Amino acid sequence: MPTTTPIETPAAPPAAPPRALRGDDALDALERALIQLARVMIRAGVPDVLVEGEHIDRAGYWTLVRLDEAEGPVRLSDLAASMELDLSTVSRQARHLVEVGLVTRQADPDDGRAARLALSERGREVLESVRRTRRDVLRGTLAAWGADERSQLAASIARLVSDMQGCAR
Amino acid sequence: MPTTTPIETPAAPPAAPPRALRGDDALDALERALIQLARVMIRAGVPDVLVEGEHIDRAGYWTLVRLDEAEGPVRLSDLAASMELDLSTVSRQARHLVEVGLVTRQADPDDGRAARLALSERGREVLESVRRTRRDVLRGTLAAWGADERSQLAASIARLVSDMQGCAR
DNA sequence: GTAATATACTTGTTTGTAACAAGCAGATTG
């Protein structure tokens, strides 16, 4: 840690917090925690992973996850829609993953324009490996939690995500 | 329209899930939910905000939040450390914020090399305004939640963040 | 007191992620 003043965030601003905002303070705190969580999950959470010499970047990891969640091959446009990303972005990502052999691409038999993407055997292995790592980190983090706290957390998060997707859209 | 399969893929793969243990599945699900949450918070959550004609990007918002959390002026290096970002990144960010008048910069009286950054009056206003917007979105999302669920969520998230920072570091 | 080193930044450059726009080729419809 730097010997210098480490931000911290003490309470007690010189001007007393106006009474009216009590409920908002709680929301602020939650919002801040959520941002922090997001950063932890995104940055530290997907450390550019080397799996058996294979380099997957963050975006690649998510793409693999999506492909894994879909059962059969997925069209690019569906993939992009499900990731809420621009088609062009996913197009390039997919090309890269195909190049390094983690994803397979076949022409759609019913539609000459479309591509059908799927995890390759190797892609499945790599994804599983990355997932294992992340799972273990999470397991470590939650080690001291009670079973009920854990399931409560999972439920809350799931609900929050679905509410947010429905709402902040 | 071929009504393309929209990923989805609910349960019932013909082959029973050959995966690992049941407990790991729960962790996987949680991990997935957390990633999704992170994406929602980061992307949709900080919509490039226009405040009275002022454009703050995501990075700028976090910088302002950090500066606000610190009481006095902060040195660049401390700010970078607290944000877990490279000094150079924060240096450019700070310069931009200074240029648009949201942050003030003075020389450190005790150290000719160092700069001391703080929110300007305008910066404080803008931050407050952005914060208000985000808070309202969150409030909307949580509108249907019970008070106890909400506080439970807040507590869980806060604990998770602190555990993660201690652990995944 | 000056040389060596350490610290606090700044600037140059590269990489990763994403968007928008324009285009091409296969598909659909009048």
Add this chain to the structure above:
DNA sequence: CAATCTGCTTGTTACAAACAAGTATATTAC
């Protein structure tokens, strides 16, 4: 068959962030 729509690719741009190398100030060693 022509017009249009759709699925995808490619060109370009932008931004966030990293690493490397530089500059200027501070500290330490001698």
